[in-house]
Amino acid sequence: MAKEKISPGMQQYLDIKKNYPDAFLMFRMGDFYELFYEDAVKAAQILEISLTSRNKNAENPIPMAGVPYHSAQQYIDVLVEMGYKVAIAEQMEDPKQAVGVVKREVVQVITPGTMVDSTKPDNANNFLVALDAEGDKFGLSYMDVSTGEFFATELTDFAAVRSEIMNLKAREVVLGFDLTEADEHILTKQMNLLLSQERERFEDVHLIDKSLTALEIATAEKLLQYVHRTQKRELSHLQKVVHYEIKDYLQMSYATKSSLDLLENARTSKKHGSLYWLLDETKTAMGMRLLRTWIDRPLVDQGRIKARQDVIQVFLDHFFERSDLTESLKGVYDIERLASRVSFGKANPKDLLQLGNTLTQVPLIKAILESFERSELDSLVDDLDIMPELENLIRSAIDPEAQATITEGNIIRTGFDERLDNYRKVLREGTGWIAEIEAKERAASGISTLKIDYNRKDGYYFHVTNSNLSLVPDHFFRKATLKNSERFGTAELAKIEGEMLEAREQSSSLEYDIFMRIRAQVETYIQRLQKLAKTIATVDVLQSLAVVAENYHYVRPNFNDTHSITIENGRHATVEKVMGVQEYIPNSIHFDSQTNIQLITGPNMSGKSTYMRQLALTVIMAQLGAFVAADKVDMPIFDAIFTRIGAADDLISGQSTFMVEMMEANQAVKRASQNSLILFDELGRGTATYDGMALAQSIIEYIHDKVGAKTMFATHYHELTSLSNELTHLVNVHVATLEKNGEVTFLHKIADGPADKSYGIHVAKIAGLPEDLLERADIILSQLEASAAHLSVDGEASQEATVVENPSRHDISEPELGQLSLFAEAPDSDAVIEKLRAIDLMNLTPMQAMNAIFELKQLL
Numbered sequence: 029m030a031k032e033k034i035s036p037g038m039q040q041y042l043d044i045k046k047n048y049p050d051a052f053l054m055f056r057m058g059d060f061y062e063l064f065y066e067d068a069v070k071a072a073q074i075l076e077i078s079l080t081s082r083n084k085n086a087e088n089p090i091p092m093a094g095v096p097y098h099s100a101q102q103y104i105d106v107l108v109e110m111g112y113k114v115a116i117a118e119q120m121e122d123p124k125q126a127v128g129v130v131k132r133e134v135v136q137v138i139t140p141g142t143m144v145d146s147t148k149p150d151n152a153n154n155f156l157v158a159l160d161a162e163g164d165k166f167g168l169s170y171m172d173v174s175t176g177e178f179f180a181t182e183l184t185d186f187a188a189v190r191s192e193i194m195n196l197k198a199r200e201v202v203l204g205f206d207l208t209e210a211d212e213h214i215l216t217k218q219m220n221l222l223l224s225q226e227r228e229r230f231e232d233v234h235l236i237d238k239s240l241t242a243l244e245i246a247t248a249e250k251l252l253q254y255v256h257r258t259q260k261r262e263l264s265h266l267q268k269v270v271h272y273e274i275k276d277y278l279q280m281s282y283a284t285k286s287s288l289d290l291l292e293n294a295r296t297s298k299k300h301g302s303l304y305w306l307l308d309e310t311k312t313a314m315g316m317r318l319l320r321t322w323i324d325r326p327l328v329d330q331g332r333i334k335a336r337q338d339v340i341q342v343f344l345d346h347f348f349e350r351s352d353l354t355e356s357l358k359g360v361y362d363i364e365r366l367a368s369r370v371s372f373g374k375a376n377p378k379d380l381l382q383l384g385n386t387l388t389q390v391p392l393i394k395a396i397l398e399s400f401e402r403s404e405l406d407s408l409v410d411d412l413d414i415m416p417e418l419e420n421l422i423r424s425a426i427d428p429e430a431q432a433t434i435t436e437g438n439i440i441r442t443g444f445d446e447r448l449d450n451y452r453k454v455l456r457e458g459t460g461w462i463a464e465i466e467a468k469e470r471a472a473s474g475i476s477t478l479k480i481d482y483n484r485k486d487g488y489y490f491h492v493t494n495s496n497l498s499l500v501p502d503h504f505f506r507k508a509t510l511k512n513s514e515r516f517g518t519a520e521l522a523k524i525e526g527e528m529l530e531a532r533e534q535s536s537s538l539e540y541d542i543f544m545r546i547r548a549q550v551e552t553y554i555q556r557l558q559k560l561a562k563t564i565a566t567v568d569v570l571q572s573l574a575v576v577a578e579n580y581h582y583v584r585p586n587f588n589d590t591h592s593i594t595i596e597n598g599r600h601a602t603v604e605k606v607m608g609v610q611e612y613i614p615n616s617i618h619f620d621s622q623t624n625i626q627l628i629t630g631p632n633m634s635g636k637s638t639y640m641r642q643l644a645l646t647v648i649m650a651q652l653g654a655f656v657a658a659d660k661v662d663m664p665i666f667d668a669i670f671t672r673i674g675a676a677d678d679l680i681s682g683q684s685t686f687m688v689e690m691m692e693a694n695q696a697v698k699r700a701s702q703n704s705l706i707l708f709d710e711l712g713r714g715t716a717t718y719d720g721m722a723l724a725q726s727i728i729e730y731i732h733d734k735v736g737a738k739t740m741f742a743t744h745y746h747e748l749t750s751l752s753n754e755l756t757h758l759v760n761v762h763v764a765t766l767e768k769n770g771e772v773t774f775l776h777k778i779a780d781g782p783a784d785k786s787y788g789i790h791v792a793k794i795a796g797l798p799e800d801l802l803e804r805a806d807i808i809l810s811q812l813e814a815s816a817a818h819l820s821v822d823g824e825a826s827q828e829a830t831v832v833e834n835p836s837r838h839d840i841s842e843p844e845l846g847q848l849s850l851f852a853e854a855p856d857s858d859a860v861i862e863k864l865r866a867i868d869l870m871n872l873t874p875m876q877a878m879n880a881i882f883e884l885k886q887l888l
Contacts, residue, residue, distance in 0.1 A: 041064055052107055052113070055132065057119075060096060061095050077093050105148065113139045115136075117132045118132060138258075141156030141198065142258055151313040156255070157169070157196060157201045157202065160205055167183075171266070173255060173259070175364045176266045176267045176371075186211060195324060291323060301606065307573060310572045313364075315567075315569050326652040327653065339404050342404050346400050353571055356392050361383065377439045378431070380546070383418075384419055384423050422546070427439055445542055451535040488522075488524075504517070576654070580657065587664065592662070595662075597614040625758040625759070629746055630742075639763075640709060643740065667703045671707045673709040690723075700737040706731065706738070708727070711723070711743070712745070713744065760781050761781070
């Protein structure tokens with residue numbers, strides 16, 4: 029059978045598609061973007077559009093689906109949000125003038141990490157990440173293509189790489205090396221990332237700082253290469269790469285940030301109920317993004333923190349000036365992203381008008397800051413770059429009523445261009461001129477029915493019926509002869525016609541050319557605009573933090589070098605906002621320089637987790653430069669926060685709650701320093717009682733002896749409270765309760781000493797369990813307590829004995845310092861012990877753990 033002939037147009041499609049096999053190819057054909065073959069089948073299903081076919085009568089018709097070009101962005105958004113790439117192939121010449129097949133080529137590849145033109149704009153950053161590796165080191169570079177921000181760092185292990193990607197909320201990763209199958213599974217399946225390969229390097233002296241490490245340079249170059257390859261244009265808004273170190277900020281894993289509800293509520297995935305929600309009184313999109321960054325990356329440099337505090341204090345001390353400042357920021361648009369639209373060649377007249385309006389506000393903002401007359405604001409005032417020449421250009425050139433389109437005219441102000449003004453005068457007055465000529469010639473010729481008409485073929489003409497032909501003046505010339513009439517022209521009419529046709533055809537084109545020249549001039553200001561955007565964003569965030577501090581009566585925290593914490597009447601800031609100031613019960617927190625661990629006991633629902641989170645939020649707010657929810661705060665600068673709060677299986681990677689718990693505990697005990705903060709809530713509850721208690725005790729001892737971090741350890745294991753007799757840096761605290769006539773009231777206040785008992789059955793009563801079930805639980809509890817007391821008297825066993833004395837704890841040999849030793853070694857089980865030591869416990873799936881146990885049992 030003869031091979032079916034492919035049309036030149038389809039051959040062109042196939043040739044282009046060959047270069048973009050991993051993307052949906054949208055192929056411009058007239059007023060539609062068409063998709064063919066497998067792309068069409070998949071797109072029709074995903075986008076819910078009609079699937080048709082090309083060459084319907086052929087033996088193998090080609091599947092085909094299309095979307096209108098003017099509404100294509102909404103369909104592109106759906107595909108990209110689902111993690112796909114979309115290649116846009118445009119017509120590169122006018123179809124009317126093309127010889128043969130219209131020339132087409134891909135002008136942009138839109139990916140999850142390079143999305144800049146969504147129909148649902150989001151003020152949050154959209155980061156694209158690149159990774160490279162060299163030996164046991166990893167280079168990580170990231171960029172927001174919509175703002176031009178560009179960063180690079182070097183990390184020492186892949187766990188840190190994963191954590192950084194999750195913290196950035198990246199949606200796409202560009203790889204410069206081959207991942208292991210396990211790591212690829214984690215990135216694609218667990219983290220739902222699109223992986224793209226980039227082997228080439230892109231030399232750009234302007235953007236790559238040669239003071240970076242060789243690995244950072246290689247990674248940043250791969251990121252640049254990928255961006256240029258997908259966007260297919262020079263992007264003047266991309267900023268010079270900035271080196272950063274993870275240790276330059278308060279280190280927190282993604283799980284820690286999630287458990288503390290920093291940027292969104294972990295339960296609802298909404299802004300409401302998060303620290304970001306509490307602190308956001310910003311007035312600009314740029315300020316919103318910067319506030320998120322400050323929350324995500326609190327500082328560890330006391331000087332930088334103090335500089336932010338100083339400005340907030342100035343704003344608090346000058347209420348009326350600050351109110352004026354806040355009001356002035358409401359007229360500021362997102363000039364950071366406007367600059368990127370200029371760079372992409374996508375800025376329209378409305379964008380430039382927004383830029384012009386913003387530039388009008390800058391002198392006002394600067395004048396208000398100067399009116400404070402405070403040296404703390406000098407650097408902000410100096411960085412507010414007033415650009416009157418750019419503002420005047422936009423104001424004089426762009427019509428305030430201009431629409432977003434740039435090809436249909438009416439976008440340039442009258443008075444800006446003389447030639448355009450002449451065209452407009454001709455268009456405006458031309459019909460009047462035509463009417464004047466018509467009236468003049470009718471009177472001169474005596475033809476009472478003489479009139480001027482217009483059609484595309486003959487243009488403007490005098491219409492004369494056959495009965496009046498004898499009256500036609502000599503200066504008329506014949507243009508066309510019809511059955512009952514003739515059409516005539518004159519030199520005067522032809523002149524005006526020429527001017528009107530030229531004006532009609534050329535004015536829109538001229539306006540387009542003028543707009544493109546203006547946009548090119550704006551592009552020369554991009555770097556200055558970006559610097560201005562950062563300054564306005566900083567002012568916005570600082571005024572926002574001042575407003576919040578004033579509204580909720582926050583105080584300025586003090587920092588010390590004594591390794592002590594004093595928080596008087598502290599509050600969990602977001603819980604307080606939800607509940608209201610009147611209902612929230614504050615708690616003081618005290619760690620002297622010698623106290624490292626607070627062991628917290630008390631029932632569920634009593635406020636232990638809130639108390640622990642209160643400390644973490646106070647630290648984060650203080651170190652991002654904000655004032656805090658308390659009467660007084662004096663604390664050290666922390667380098668990291670580690671948490672294990674809440675219970676959740678990681679089903680995708682096959683990890684149970686207990687495994688996740690142990691992995692997070694492992695991160696804390698291995699990575700924490702004496703300058704870190706550790707919060708453990710109910711550690712060890714995910715396994716058998718004695719297992720859990722043994723692990724909990726051993727972890728507490730390890731932190732006490734080896735780590736020295738400030739630690740809050742909430743537990744239901746009341747037996748652990750006796751550790752205060754042995755561990756000199758540990759103190760007991762508990763949640764106070766009031767018991768009267770068998771009814772228990774949780775006071776939500778932390779008091780010194782251990783809790784006297786648990787109130788689990790009371791919590792079950794609050795939950796509404798049946799009364800007879802609760803009565804039976806009371807009976808069983810009494811029997812268990814009596815049995816424990818009896819065993820204790822007989823001396824055979826004791827519940828107290830579960831807190832195991834470890835007299836050799838201070839004599840641990842050097843090779844064992846990094847281990848949590850929980851089991852006595854049997855001298856006749858050497859093979860089992862060696863096998864057990866070799867197991868990488870923290871990276872086992874449940875199935876692998878079962879297999880390992882089976883092998884150990886076989887050895888025994």
